Amino acid sequence: MSETYVPFVLFVLVLLASLLSLRLALSVAIVEIALGVVAGNLFHIESTPWIDFLASFGGVLLTFLAGVEVEFELLRRKLKASLLIGGFSFLVPFVAALLYCYFVAGWDLRAAEIAGAALSTTSLAVVYAVLVETGLTNTDTGKLIMAACFVTDLGTVVALSIMFAEINWWTLVFYAVSAVVIVGGPWAFRWFTRRYGGRVIEPDIKFIFATLFGFMLLGKLGNSHAVLPVFILGGALAPSFAKQRDLQRKLRVIAFGIVTPFFFLKGGMNISVSTLVTSLGLVAILFAVKVAAKIVGVYPWARRYLRKSAMYTTLLMSTGLTFGTISSLYGLQSGYIDKSQFTVLITVVIATAVLPTIIAQRFFQPPLPEAKVATEEGSAMDTGQSEP
Amino acid sequence: MFKKILVANDGSENARKALQKGVDLARCLGAELHMICVEEHLPHYAATVGEVLEEKAEEDSYFAQVVREATEYARAQGVTLHSLVTPGHEVETVVRYVEQNQVDLLVIGFMGHSRVLGRVMGGSASNLTRLAPCSVLVVK
Numbered sequence: 305m306s307e308t309y310v311p312f313v314l315f316v317l318v319l320l321a322s323l324l325s326l327r328l329a330l331s332v333a334i335v336e337i338a339l340g341v342v343a344g345n346l347f348h349i350e351s352t353p354w355i356d357f358l359a360s361f362g363g364v365l366l367t368f369l370a371g372v373e374v375e376f377e378l379l380r381r382k383l384k385a386s387l388l389i390g391g392f393s394f395l396v397p398f399v400a401a402l403l404y405c406y407f408v409a410g411w412d413l414r415a416a417e418i419a420g421a422a423l424s425t426t427s428l429a430v431v432y433a434v435l436v437e438t439g440l441t442n443t444d445t446g447k448l449i450m451a452a453c454f455v456t457d458l459g460t461v462v463a464l465s466i467m468f469a470e471i472n473w474w475t476l477v478f479y480a481v482s483a484v485v486i487v488g489g490p491w492a493f494r495w496f497t498r499r500y501g502g503r504v505i506e507p508d509i510k511f512i513f514a515t516l517f518g519f520m521l522l523g524k525l526g527n528s529h530a531v532l533p534v535f536i537l538g539g540a541l542a543p544s545f546a547k548q549r550d551l552q553r554k555l556r557v558i559a560f561g562i563v564t565p566f567f568f569l570k571g572g573m574n575i576s577v578s579t580l581v582t583s584l585g586l587v588a589i590l591f592a593v594k595v596a597a598k599i600v601g602v603y604p605w606a607r608r609y610l611r612k613s614a615m616y617t618t619l620l621m622s623t624g625l626t627f628g629t630i631s632s633l634y635g636l637q638s639g640y641i642d643k644s645q646f647t648v649l650i651t652v653v654i655a656t657a658v659l660p661t662i663i664a665q666r667f668f669q670p671p672l673p674e675a676k677v678a679t680e681e682g683s684a685m686d687t688g689q690s691e692p
Numbered sequence: 693m694f695k696k697i698l699v700a701n702d703g704s705e706n707a708r709k710a711l712q713k714g715v716d717l718a719r720c721l722g723a724e725l726h727m728i729c730v731e732e733h734l735p736h737y738a739a740t741v742g743e744v745l746e747e748k749a750e751e752d753s754y755f756a757q758v759v760r761e762a763t764e765y766a767r768a769q770g771v772t773l774h775s776l777v778t779p780g781h782e783v784e785t786v787v788r789y790v791e792q793n794q795v796d797l798l799v800i801g802f803m804g805h806s807r808v809l810g811r812v813m814g815g816s817a818s819n820l821t822r823l824a825p826c827s828v829l830v831v832k
Contacts, residue, residue: 329732333739366740373741429738436734436744437779556742564739626739657737672789675726675774677763 310349317343318565331429332560333568333625337654340572349573355566360637362567363630364516365559367461367531370626371538372545372552373428374454382451385609389448389602390426390455393621396601397594398424398463404593409586414468415645418635421463422649423594423656425627428453430657431620434664439673445613449620457535460627464634465532478526482533485515490540497548508551509558529634571629571650574636579644580651590652595660598622616668622660628653694796694827698726700786700820703758706801710831711762714799715769717829723796725771727762728789729755731779748779783819790824799829 317339325332343349351359379386402420405411411419431453432441440446469475493511500507516534523530545552580587602621606614632649635641641649699714701707711727718725731751738744755777766773778785790798802817821828 325735326733329734329736331735331738331743333743334737369740369742427737427739429741429744432741433734433736433738433744436748439778552742553746556740556746559740560743568739625737629739661737672778672785672792673776675728675776675793677772677774 307352310352310355313347313349314343314355314566314569317569321565331433331625333564333629334654334657336565336568337572337575337629337650340569341575341577342572343569344573344575345577351570351573355570356637358563358566359570359633360520361516362559362564363633364520364530364534365563366567366626367534367630368512368516368538369556369559370428370457371535371540372542374539374542375450376539376542378447379451379454382448385448385605386451386455388605389609389617389621390452391459392601392605393426393452393598394424394456394459394463394601397597398459400593400597400600401590404590411641411645414640415635415642417463417467418631418640419590419645419649421460421467422628422631422635422653423590423597423624424456424463425460425624425631425653426453426456426621427623427625427627427657428457430623430625430661434620434623434661438665438668445610445617448610449617452617452621454539456621457627460631461531461535464529464631468527468529468634468638468640470527472527474522475526475528478522478528479533481522482519482537485519486533486537486540489515489537490544493541493544497544497551501548501551506554509554512555531630531634567633568629571633574633574643575647575650576643579647583644583648586648587651587655590648591655591659594624594652594656595622613668616664619660619664619668623657624653625657628656694721694723696724696726696793696795697721697797697799698728698786698790698793698795699762699799700782700801701727701729701758701762702732702782702801703729703754704801706831708801710799710801710829711765713829713831715766715771715773717797717799718766718771719769725766725773726789726793726795727759727773727775728786729758729775729777730782730785731755731777732782732785734779751779752777782816783823786820787823787825790826795826797827797829798824799831802830802832 321335321339322332325335398420401423402416405419406413406416428450431449435441435446496511497508519530519534598621599618602618603614606617610617629650632646636646697714697718699711701711714725733751734747735743759775759777763773800817800820817830821830
């Protein structure tokens with residue numbers, strides 16, 4: 305397809321994805337990936353420099369938003385259990401997927417490392433949606449699972465940053481500047497939003513974007529990846545963001561409206577349907593490797609800390625989506641994996657978003673709470689307190 | 693006859709008619725009246741927590757208004773309304789509530805998907821009629 309038509313066609317798909325997402329109550333990301341598959345395989349649309357740019361920034365912005373969602377207070381209260389559950393939830397699948405891809409599937413070491421990172425993830429967002437739906441967000445189980453997700457996410461971004469860094473002077477500059485920005489960021493952000501926030505031209509959003517682009521630039525110069533400092537910066541700014549709901553919403557509107565759709569569309573465009581058909585066996589095996597490794601890594605600790613909901617916890621910790629996609633796209637863009645390996649990995653990532661969730665919801669559904677007589681203030685909302 | 697009546701209310705015009713019928717029946721029969729509102733549009737398999745939070749906030753705000761109006765209406769008719777707003781799949785959640793609470797009569801509006809989707813998946817009303825383990829009154 306001629307490049308002239310590409311922006312129009314892709315934006316129609318972006319619009320269609322949001323409508324289908326609302327209609328089907330499916331995450332817009334999943335629908336965008338699916339429509340990306342259509343764009344790539346049916347319309348034969350190939351990525352252009354502007355799509356690459358938006359997709360790269362989309363990955364960084366998603367990482368930042370994931371960091372902003374970290375609740376350090378929650379992590380602090382459940383530190384030991386979350387470190388053990390979340391740490392092993394990252395480590396065992398990472399090693400298992402890496403070893404399988406390297407020794408059995410015959411991938412080279414770099415590709416196997418990308419597979420390890422992509423399949424080690426747990427999706428906090430997928431988990432959170434299930435916890436909301438099952439009414440468990442405010443229970444001990446829900447809080448510990450969320451805290452463990454933060455730890456697993458951290459493991460993945462550390463792996464991505466360290467494994468692929470080729471150290472030069474710029475790398476040292478990158479990490480030194482990152483440390484300064486992370487330490488000074490919360491203060492600078494508070495000062496900036498007090499001074500310039502709340503205006504229609506949005507200097508505060510531009511301040512965040514400029515910082516993220518700075519990380520991307522230094523990461524590139526330092527032959528590393530910006531995900532680690534970006535994730536930690538998001539975490540450092542989380543308390544400030546929690547107090548600025550309006551700013552948080554604006555950032556999400558920009559992210560979902562114009563940036564992240566191209567990240568997920570690009571993911572879908574790089575899926576080859578013909579490769580997928582011939583690689584279904586490997587997809588099934590890698591899915592099994594990830595889930596089995598999560599069971600080995602998570603279940604024993606979940607039994608220790610959440611005895612009654614150990615399998616529920618294990619299933620939820622087996623989910624993955626955003627960081628799995630980020631890792632796979634990073635591998636593809638950097639040339640560590642080829643299109644067929646990307647197709648396999650992204651399919652496994654999506655399968656892990658869907659299948660463990662369905663099983664967890666189907667078999668570990670806690671009872672619905674009692675209906676209440678609404679007061680004058682009118683709340684009959686379910687906050688959910690019962691364990692599965 | 694019916695001791696516990698449940699109205700499923702998605703805030704639509706037909707659901708409002710179902711509520712009115714449920715209130716009338718509860719008053720005439722001296723039955724306990726329950727109402728369930730299912731937040732069915734929360735995104736599954738979300739990419740960010742924000743996506744879920746924003747949608748949940750919108751659904752909460754919408755259904756808070758639905759509950760307020762329904763409670764006021766029932767109160768004006770001299771009926772106490774027990775209400776629950778909960779996320780989930782519409783049909784599955786309503787059926788679970790009926791089973792868990794030994795509801796005798798489920799009152800629903802003629803609601804559901806578009807004609808095309810309804811033909812493929814079955815409308816919500818027809819699915820509830822088929823799956824609920826109690827009598828079902830579909831109000832038009």
